[in-house]
Amino acid sequence: MTPEQFIELARVLPEPSLFLTQKGEILAMNKLASSIFGYRSKDLQGQQIYDFVKESENIVTEYLQACSRNRKMVIGSLTICTADGANVVCRSRGAVVEPASSGLPAKIFLRLEKNNNANNNFIILNQKIEQLKSEIGHRRKAEHQLKDTLNKLQKTQIQLIHQEKLSALGQMAAGIAHEINNPVSFIHGNILPAKEYAEDLLRLIRLYQKHYPNPVPEIQEEIDEIDLDFLVEDLTKLLKSMSFGTTRICEIVKSMRTFTRLDEAEIKQVNIHDGIDSTLMILQHRLKEMSNLPQIQVLKNYEEIPQIECYSGQLNQVFMNIFSNSIDALQECYEQKSIQEINENPPQIRIQTAVLNHDWVTIRIADNGTGINEEVKLKLFDPFFTTKDIGKGTGLGLSISYGIIVEKHGGNIFCNSEVGKGTEFVIQIPIQLSMIQAA
Numbered sequence: 001m002t003p004e005q006f007i008e009l010a011r012v013l014p015e016p017s018l019f020l021t022q023k024g025e026i027l028a029m030n031k032l033a034s035s036i037f038g039y040r041s042k043d044l045q046g047q048q049i050y051d052f053v054k055e056s057e058n059i060v061t062e063y064l065q066a067c068s069r070n071r072k073m074v075i076g077s078l079t080i081c082t083a084d085g086a087n088v089v090c091r092s093r094g095a096v097v098e099p100a101s102s103g104l105p106a107k108i109f110l111r112l113e114k115n116n117n118a119n120n121n122f123i124i125l126n127q128k129i130e131q132l133k134s135e136i137g138h139r140r141k142a143e144h145q146l147k148d149t150l151n152k153l154q155k156t157q158i159q160l161i162h163q164e165k166l167s168a169l170g171q172m173a174a175g176i177a178h179e180i181n182n183p184v185s186f187i188h189g190n191i192l193p194a195k196e197y198a199e200d201l202l203r204l205i206r207l208y209q210k211h212y213p214n215p216v217p218e219i220q221e222e223i224d225e226i227d228l229d230f231l232v233e234d235l236t237k238l239l240k241s242m243s244f245g246t247t248r249i250c251e252i253v254k255s256m257r258t259f260t261r262l263d264e265a266e267i268k269q270v271n272i273h274d275g276i277d278s279t280l281m282i283l284q285h286r287l288k289e290m291s292n293l294p295q296i297q298v299l300k301n302y303e304e305i306p307q308i309e310c311y312s313g314q315l316n317q318v319f320m321n322i323f324s325n326s327i328d329a330l331q332e333c334y335e336q337k338s339i340q341e342i343n344e345n346p347p348q349i350r351i352q353t354a355v356l357n358h359d360w361v362t363i364r365i366a367d368n369g370t371g372i373n374e375e376v377k378l379k380l381f382d383p384f385f386t387t388k389d390i391g392k393g394t395g396l397g398l399s400i401s402y403g404i405i406v407e408k409h410g411g412n413i414f415c416n417s418e419v420g421k422g423t424e425f426v427i428q429i430p431i432q433l434s435m436i437q438a439a
Contacts, residue, residue, distance in 0.1 A: 038083030067094035321397035329369030366424035
């Protein structure tokens with residue numbers, strides 16, 4: 001219905017009638033209605049009904065919303081503020097004529113009836129409704145505060161338990177690292193002299209072969225028995241592989257010590273790239289190619305950033321949680337893909353670091369896995385929330401990570417994700433934590 005059509009219809013109606021939107025915009029009214037307002041119809045067209053009634057905007061809005069959802073008349077009450085300053089109490093009856101569509105508000109047909117007695121009843125009813133709403137609001141607020149307090153207590157309890165477990169695990173890891181480091185360092189340090197001794201012996205053998213090309217039968221039999229040529233060739237390879245193996249063990253031990261950082265429970269200045277690299281070293285076995293999964297590529301884009309003040313052991317735990325989730329997502333995503341799909345878009349974890357506004361650091365960790373829908377994103381940092389199967393996830397990793405970044409370091413952590421395109425976690429922390437805490 002258009003305003004013109006309404007005016008034609010309203011001419012024959014015996015009651016004051018208005019045509020308006022659910023948002024309160026007056027589209028048209030008949031002469032009976034304009035006489036109540038004390039204005040000409042043309043002057044009121046395009047104005048807001050809220051400007052001409054005594055009731056609050058919230059009450060009128062609720063009433064119009066109710067009318068916009070009903071074909072049957074919805075009874076209400078409006079006190080019209082007329083042009084001459086009087087207040088005219090009217091009973092109103094409204095219903096939707098044209099429902100909302102394509103972004104346009106619903107259109108409402110509203111009838112007015114002067115009725116002081118009816119209004120008094122509606123005023124009393126509205127007062128009671130407002131009182132009930134106020135009581136309900138107070139109760140909900142109290143319930144919300146109680147729930148919030150309970151959640152905080154649960155989170156604190158979870159974090160204390162988790163920190164205690166991490167501390168015990170860290171102490172054990174540091175002890176193991178120390179016990180491994182001593183004998184491995186001894187072996188690693190002796191490989192180079194052993195290699196030099198072996199080269200000396202091999203050089204001596206070559207001299208014997210040069211000057212005594214035809215050894216006695218007994219020596220020739222021993223040469224054939226031990227397969228001297230193979231021994232000479234393999235000994236060098238064996239020593240080289242031993243050197244590589246002990247170097248790898250030393251790197252892992254170093255990563256374990258960097259990751260746990262038990263001697264750095266207080267705020268210390270650290271190179272954040274060392275923490276990321278040590279975490280990746282510990283997770284190296286999960287990044288390798290497996291029988292049904294390709295190797296996960298790790299692409300690093302480290303900008304030059306200063307050392308930051310942080311609780312490094314806890315920050316490394318955040319990296320561990322995010323990397324583990326990324327690996328889980330990639331494994332779930334790529335175990336269903338064909339070889340061609342994998343070759344066209346191999347599994348990747350991308351890490352980017354940068355300085356933000358001179359005094360903050362940003363760490364972005366992204367994967368090209370399954371992605372996360374909006375419903376899950378809203379609950380991502382809630383305690384005990386997990387999408388993993390029973391036994392595979394506790395739902396505490398990201399909740400604890402949120403506490404470490406936001407509450408412990410005064411930073412931010414948030415997630416960008418789109419289903420089918422992967423997930424990115426963004427961490428922002430101050431370079432000088434002590435200044436943040438002092439403020």
